[in-house]
Amino acid sequence: MTAIDVNIEAVEPRGTKPKKVLSNRNIMVYGVLIVAAIYYLIPLYVMIMTSVKGMPEIRMGNIFSPPVEITFEPWVKAWAHACTGLNCDGLSRGFWNSVMITVPSTIISILIASVNGYALANWKFKGANVFFTILIFGAFIPYQVLIYPIVLLLSQIGLYTKLAGLVIVHTVFGMPILTLLFRNYFISLPEELFKAARVDGAAFWGIFIKIMLPMSLPIFVVAIILQVTGIWNDFLFGVIYTKPANYPITVQLNNIVNSVQGVKEYNVNMAATMLTAIVPLVVYFVSGKLFVRGIAAGAVKG
Amino acid sequence: MNKSIEVKDLDLAFGSVKVLKKLNIDIFEGEFLVLLGPSGCGKSTLLNCLAGLLDITDGQIFIDGKNVTWAEPKDRGIGMVFQSYALYPQMTVKGNLSFGLKNQKVSKEEIAKRIAYAADILQIEDLLDRKPAALSGGQRQRVAIGRALVREANVFLFDEPLSNLDAKLRAELRVELKRLHNRLGNTMVYVTHDQIEALTLADRIAIMRSGIIQQLDDPHTIYNKPTNLFVAGFIGSPSMNFLKGEITDGGKAFKFGNTTMSLDGYDGGKLTDGTAILGVRPEYTTVDTTGIAGKTLEAVVDLDEPMGSDSLLWLTAEGQAMSVRIKAEDIVDKKTVVHLKFDMTKASLFDVNTEQRI
Numbered sequence: 130m131t132a133i134d135v136n137i138e139a140v141e142p143r144g145t146k147p148k149k150v151l152s153n154r155n156i157m158v159y160g161v162l163i164v165a166a167i168y169y170l171i172p173l174y175v176m177i178m179t180s181v182k183g184m185p186e187i188r189m190g191n192i193f194s195p196p197v198e199i200t201f202e203p204w205v206k207a208w209a210h211a212c213t214g215l216n217c218d219g220l221s222r223g224f225w226n227s228v229m230i231t232v233p234s235t236i237i238s239i240l241i242a243s244v245n246g247y248a249l250a251n252w253k254f255k256g257a258n259v260f261f262t263i264l265i266f267g268a269f270i271p272y273q274v275l276i277y278p279i280v281l282l283l284s285q286i287g288l289y290t291k292l293a294g295l296v297i298v299h300t301v302f303g304m305p306i307l308t309l310l311f312r313n314y315f316i317s318l319p320e321e322l323f324k325a326a327r328v329d330g331a332a333f334w335g336i337f338i339k340i341m342l343p344m345s346l347p348i349f350v351v352a353i354i355l356q357v358t359g360i361w362n363d364f365l366f367g368v369i370y371t372k373p374a375n376y377p378i379t380v381q382l383n384n385i386v387n388s389v390q391g392v393k394e395y396n397v398n399m400a401a402t403m404l405t406a407i408v409p410l411v412v413y414f415v416s417g418k419l420f421v422r423g424i425a426a427g428a429v430k431g
Numbered sequence: 432m433n434k435s436i437e438v439k440d441l442d443l444a445f446g447s448v449k450v451l452k453k454l455n456i457d458i459f460e461g462e463f464l465v466l467l468g469p470s471g472c473g474k475s476t477l478l479n480c481l482a483g484l485l486d487i488t489d490g491q492i493f494i495d496g497k498n499v500t501w502a503e504p505k506d507r508g509i510g511m512v513f514q515s516y517a518l519y520p521q522m523t524v525k526g527n528l529s530f531g532l533k534n535q536k537v538s539k540e541e542i543a544k545r546i547a548y549a550a551d552i553l554q555i556e557d558l559l560d561r562k563p564a565a566l567s568g569g570q571r572q573r574v575a576i577g578r579a580l581v582r583e584a585n586v587f588l589f590d591e592p593l594s595n596l597d598a599k600l601r602a603e604l605r606v607e608l609k610r611l612h613n614r615l616g617n618t619m620v621y622v623t624h625d626q627i628e629a630l631t632l633a634d635r636i637a638i639m640r641s642g643i644i645q646q647l648d649d650p651h652t653i654y655n656k657p658t659n660l661f662v663a664g665f666i667g668s669p670s671m672n673f674l675k676g677e678i679t680d681g682g683k684a685f686k687f688g689n690t691t692m693s694l695d696g697y698d699g700g701k702l703t704d705g706t707a708i709l710g711v712r713p714e715y716t717t718v719d720t721t722g723i724a725g726k727t728l729e730a731v732v733d734l735d736e737p738m739g740s741d742s743l744l745w746l747t748a749e750g751q752a753m754s755v756r757i758k759a760e761d762i763v764d765k766k767t768v769v770h771l772k773f774d775m776t777k778a779s780l781f782d783v784n785t786e787q788r789i
């Protein structure tokens with residue numbers, strides 16, 4: 130009897146449909162993913178390995194072999210002693226410059242753009258559409274056209290080569306895309322919430338702070354990722370609008386790697402590159418989690 | 432009776448699209464007025480104008496005798512309930528109810544008192560500390576009504592508040608709303624496109640079509656004496672049967688095809704001979720197996736639709752499809768020939784050209 134029962138169960142479909150682990154689809158998907166991951170991970174592997182080897186070991190030539198003797202000397206040197214032209218205080222100065230550029234630029238640009246986006250989405254004023262079109266158009270103007278006028282402008286107000294000047298430049302250049310981002314997000318929120326808040330007597334700022342902001346965590350995370358990575362990775366504006374003492378980390382890295390004196394210290398260069406990349410990496414890892422949580426919190430209907 | 436809301440020559444246009452045209456309406460204190468009309472006719476737009484959520488193009492709005500044409504929504508003494516509930520998702524029910532009061536700088540004790548009152552009326556005491564996401568549709572709708580309630584407004588505006596709920600809950604909340612209105616006695620303006628809701632709730636119904644009010648009357652009049660062909664066809668399910676024929680015999684009879692029916696008892700204006708449209712409701716028509724040739728309308732049964740409490744009979748008379756409501760137990764076989772008699776006291780005649788009721 131039991132044998133027959135088992136047999137019937139095997140034939141009669143019932144309950145969850147069994148899935149083949151090695152289906153063609155899975156092989157395709159995982160195959161492509163694995164190849165892509167290897168493609169990106171091999172350079173990273175080489176960089177990390179090289180950065181913890183001593184120069185004699187590197188000269189032996191095998192870039193894939195793990196270090197025989199692990200040393201963190203290159204990291205220390207990259208951070209504190211590597212030379213760029215006359216200065217020999219490593220990346221640290223550039224790192225702190227970049228922090229002082231990125232933090233205020235990110236905060237100011239997001240603050241302004243979120244209010245802009247909110248006003249454009251919910252408080253349709255006369256000429257709002259014209260204003261919005263101009264703003265979007267601004268996103269398509271090639272940077273090269275603006276570089277020299279901005280140099281003049283900044284020297285007029287005495288901020289050329291200063292960190293504050295670069296902060297202004299980043300804030301302004303981030304405005305079109307961020308405003309678009311926030312406007313589109315606020316437009317997607319139910320209009321009736323906004324109307325209900327108006328009937329409830331909240332005004333422009335009250336609605337923004339008490340109703341809109343608590344629902345906007347995901348878009349703020351997206352904006353922060355965009356701005357922090359974008360500004361941290363910026364090279365062009367950094368090299369144009371500041372002087373050597375104020376160079377951001379990317380420019381500093383370039384100068385270390387391309388310095389012509391002495392031998393090429395591959396391990397120091399690799400370590401310096403890793404140090405430069407740390408901030409965007411951390412942002413991706415941390416905010417990735419926050420991002421998912423933010424979306425989950427924002428998805429609550431009501 | 433005092434006027435609660437007065438709308439004078441209201442125009443509203445979105446750019447070049449005129450949505451409301453020279454709209455005039457007076458709503459009395461304590462009245463339950465329903466705005467009814469097909470989708471896109473401007474019901475929500477009118478409500479938003481009353482609430483002050485849309486800037487009007489021309490005209491004036493008075494609430495409680497005060498000209499509020501330029502007033503902010505919060506200063507109009509209104510409470511509003513939206514179709515999607517529009518509860519603030521990050522606040523608890525209590526937070527939702529108190530948000531407006533806090534903005535008005537109402538004292539803490541007063542807020543607590545009003546919330547307790549609203550929660551008691553709407554039976555949401557147990558839900559006060561929950562977030563909207565943790566509520567069912569019906570509970571959310573109650574909280575949304577509560578938010579209007581705590582404002583102690585004289586005028587409540589509802590924009591299709593029940594249309595997101597399932598049929599059973601809708602019927603329940605409909606009764607509750609009616610009770611609430613009886614208890615509070617304030618003015619309510621209610622938008623819907625559900626005619627059952629309109630007929631059951633309203634003191635008066637305003638039927639709208641492309642931004643113009645077609646008829647503003649109590650449900651009984653709207654149902655029995657629709658002012659024009661549009662209203663007649665819009666109200667009632669299934670729709671009124673329209674027979675195009677001729678008034679003859681000095682206004683005493685109506686000739687449809689080969690049948691001449693007596694118009695005895697018709698309740699309307701003076702009838703003159705000529706082409707007209709006779710509108711008869713499926714429920715004011717009787718079906719007989721026998722009749723008088725040429726005097727009662729002969730029809731062939733096509734289909735029988737049982738609805739539980741009664742049945743709907745679909746027939747063809749003189750080449751035209753018609754429907755008649757009959758008792759559930761009166762079973763009529765397909766293809767049989769029957770005779771129809773219309774209750775002329777409940778019928779309507781419409782001018783062919785103006786489409787107005789005669």
Ligand SMILES: Nc1ncnc2c1ncn2[C@@H]1O[C@H](COP(=O)(O)OP(=O)(O)OP(=O)(O)O)[C@@H](O)[C@H]1O
Nearest residue numbers: 445448450468469470471472473474475476477624
């Ligand atoms: N912001 C707007 N811009 C342009 N046209 C609009 C706007 N809002 C509404 N309309 C138009 O105004 C008309 C009336 O819209 P309204 O929302 O008042 O309809 P409604 O009667 O409430 O319909 P429904 O029953 O579907 O809710 C529609 O034709 C609509 O397309």
Ligand SMILES: [Mg+2]
Nearest residue numbers: 474475476590
């Ligand atoms: Mg509507």
